[in-house]
Amino acid sequence: MRRLRGEGEGEAPEIVVEDAEASEDGVPGFVAKLHATISRALDDLGSLEVSTYVAADMSAVFVEEGRVIGAGLRAYTRVALEGDTIACVPEQDGEVDRGLLEIHGELVKQAQAARCELIRVIVEAAARLGRGG
């Protein structure tokens, strides 16, 4: 992007010339956008959260500001990057819902595997973008 200002015109407005190369249409603009996306992902990789809800009426379920509405939270697991894990599973009459616990555990395993793969892809992408190949 080049910025030009008329000479001797006092308060002349600044003219901005958008170079296609520097804009999103160009390679540097696209690479910068991809870098920014990867950086945001790295910020989000600090912990992994899996929440399991139960709903009696699925048609009443919706999401508002990232929160699931219309369903009750029944299991929650948070795994920190360094491995610390918090798991909350409520019991009902001294029992936990085995079926629910099973699928929640399966999802935690899936999410951890996906997270590992994503970290590999992100590290590789960052390295390749950094070295240009």
Added chain:
Amino acid sequence: MSGLAERVHAIVDALAGDAVGDDERLAALARLLAQARGEVDLEFGVGGDEGPLARMGREWSEFRARALGELEARCWVGDGRLRTRVGWTGDLQLVLGPGVGADERASHVRSLRAQFERQARRLEVLTAVAVAARRVAGLIAGPGAAMVSALPVAFACVREAHARGEGGGVPWE
């Protein structure tokens, strides 16, 4: 998707070294590159349709907008009694309705795995385009060159590399 980067490099190497031989698809990429360099007139399709470079530019724009948007977006996997809201870094919100059986659960877990794979693949493809575009920009630099065409040409190279490795289809599905 493993090996995509290597296949893209091989294709760009062939274009850089003018070593397309009798490979028709590489020859088409070489023509696209020549158009981006401004060495040949832009080809137009039948009845004044857009030419190959313009078409690739449009397809790249559509892909870029969709892939970048979908990369970070949370999405729902599944419907009916079993749904999971998936964040692209792996966070999950599962909603379980009444009466879900073991088969349904297993099938849902497979769908989630496929969604994770798609998300990782999108990032790999976008990275492959960015890296290839830098090399392509070096190849098309010069008087009369359309530098903004580096990304569409790189995208065409990545699609070709994907087709060679996966036997066709589109690289982000």
